[in-house]
Amino acid sequence: MNAPDLSCATDLPADRSACAARDAADPLARFRAAFDLPEGLIYLDGNSLGPLPRAAATRIEAVVRQEWGAGLIRSWNDAGWIDLPGRVGDRIAGLIGAAPGSVTAGDSTSINLYKALNAALSLMPQPTGRSVILSDTGNFPTDLYVAQGLCAASGGRLHLRTVAPEALAGSVDGDTAVVMATHVDFRTGRMHDMQAVTRAAHAAGAAMVWDLAHSAGAVPLDLAASGAECAVGCGYKYLNGGPGAPAFIYVRPDLQDRVPPALSGWMGHAAPFDFTPDYRPAAGIRRQQVGTPPILSLSALDAALEVWADVDMAALRRKSLALSDLFIALVERDCAGFGLRLVTPRDHGQRGSQASFACPADLGGGYPVMQALIDAGVIGDFRAPDLLRFGFTPLYLRHVDVWDAVDRLRQILETRRWDDPRFHARAAVT
């Protein structure tokens, strides 16, 4: 987190072959072969949906044909489906600086956030005068929506307050029950200081809930050291678990048995197969499970996480910053004069694993530029109102990919190729 703020331009490679030389020396280069990437495509959107790990394709076929097809109901025991949420949780725990047994996988990020907020609120001494869930305007909308729903259901007892991301730590006060923040901003890539924000929450007597959707698998994390009460995150971005992959929830080990689960279902029961009429929560993190998890999707995530077993997270971080530094420097040099404005912090200590540029109105606000870039084989994404967003995923991206991506962006801007009507038609999902 405290890496020096290297000027992006200091060690710009002279040409594409200099990028290729960096790739040849890359200690993470071998991981690219673990993914089934379309030939010729440059994929800078692993922060929206990670690509297909070869291991996931193989696993899913086995789960469908052998475990489901041949094993049928027996696979709940024989293939260990019943323990899959915890096994996947333990793999994720290893990537976010959490202890084994503190994470379980299943449900969506939104639903896990609902559980986490309820868990955090239940830790407040009762009755509490604290009425605020504090968050920031950079939080992902679904996080704010979940909190709003919870506040609406409280009958006026709770309120959501959002402040600017930079003001978050300084805004915690005696009325704050929970601080809820997404560690890395989905638009700007700005990264909160996890330790400092959590300290501020605790200093004011509030609980801390982190959303690690854009952090898990993207940056080194030490969740346990932060002391945060709860965290959630996403399986389908940097973890490469597949479209809509199950999400995860972390509850600090000393609190797991103190929090009554907000969603009490049979998979979180102490003895689900006793089929007793009364709910009795399981010990530990398992009580945060609810219904039967989607085994096909969860198995794909499990296989995707196997890739991570040998990844050196410090090396990952170094390469992530090298790639985003390179991208920023090349865009600012080669696309100068088109009005693109970096909104991602240059400071490494405040940057996640992406880079976003705001587009001026005379580039159609950015949407058609991104469509033209996708058409040219470079997939990033557009985020309203005007952002071109690019994710940098060190397991499969190369320095030459960054070089080529900027080269294609430059051509699109110089030839105004984006100003073709077909790039202006909005799709359902942007």
Place this chain on the structure above:
Amino acid sequence: MNAPDLSCATDLPADRSACAARDAADPLARFRAAFDLPEGLIYLDGNSLGPLPRAAATRIEAVVRQEWGAGLIRSWNDAGWIDLPGRVGDRIAGLIGAAPGSVTAGDSTSINLYKALNAALSLMPQPTGRSVILSDTGNFPTDLYVAQGLCAASGGRLHLRTVAPEALAGSVDGDTAVVMATHVDFRTGRMHDMQAVTRAAHAAGAAMVWDLAHSAGAVPLDLAASGAECAVGCGYKYLNGGPGAPAFIYVRPDLQDRVPPALSGWMGHAAPFDFTPDYRPAAGIRRQQVGTPPILSLSALDAALEVWADVDMAALRRKSLALSDLFIALVERDCAGFGLRLVTPRDHGQRGSQASFACPADLGGGYPVMQALIDAGVIGDFRAPDLLRFGFTPLYLRHVDVWDAVDRLRQILETRRWDDPRFHARAAVT
């Protein structure tokens, strides 16, 4: 629902070849080829986990290789992932007697029940003196657990009351806010009269929530005609959607825009890709969506539902009753003297698509009998405390399967093969 109560024994086939003759005349026989069933196995557990539809295996491979692997993030638009919950919902609507646009798929049954109960409660005039969620002791435990969690969170405002299944309709009173029932009892196979129970709820001013986990794809349903406010159900039983397949929720069309979603996530937002900070629920059933759905699992369910397009539900019901009648009659004739006791109603009007027998203590309480039967290639399941449960799924089961299953059960009982120590060891999942 009003089929005559045929005596089970009246038309008992004389021998196995008489069963084969019935299979040859079965109008549903062709559907068996749509499933990838293990050779030689008799699968009477499709009410726990349906077998693999060939179409699902093909679809999953295409979703993994083409949609995820090659299409990547573009498949949200190009493969229509964004509309998949509604498309799957519409397929299910056709099977449960609901209008298009009244069902959406995603999340687990437990979580959908949480949404449905909250939706139903929100319809009560406020302030309401009604404090009871009324259910029955035959309800599936997770349904009771979800209601208990909701009551616990209400701070004493709500209570769960359970009565015997037969007493449900007669127990609704002016203090009942919501009647919550599972249409077909997971243990006994007893089926509620959906129209009568719903009428009783409405007559007392209460809302009705049905759990169709053991009904959808098992019996003809006319949910719309019942007037019930909400319903939920399961994708992995009779619908054959795969292990942990996403569940579904129905909200009566005239109420959809009146109920504030209990779990307010971005997929239920009116414009999720505007990324606005304030939650604004989508119109219609879509507001019941929450987070990003598990596309692999949801796609398997979608493909599994294709099989149902040509199924005549009246024919399905006739065959279901023929199979369970045959099973009951053969067990009572060929396994007489071992103390097995039918707990499933003989009355067709009260029977779902299963048959369960209670086992006496001198058969080890039933658990080892079921293990020995599974070992002999007949998969049913054991349900605590003493039930042997068998599901009858007309799309792929034959009359000869029923004949053979009872023959193997008879042999196990006569030779006491179940009394081998290896059949007594309890597995994690029963």
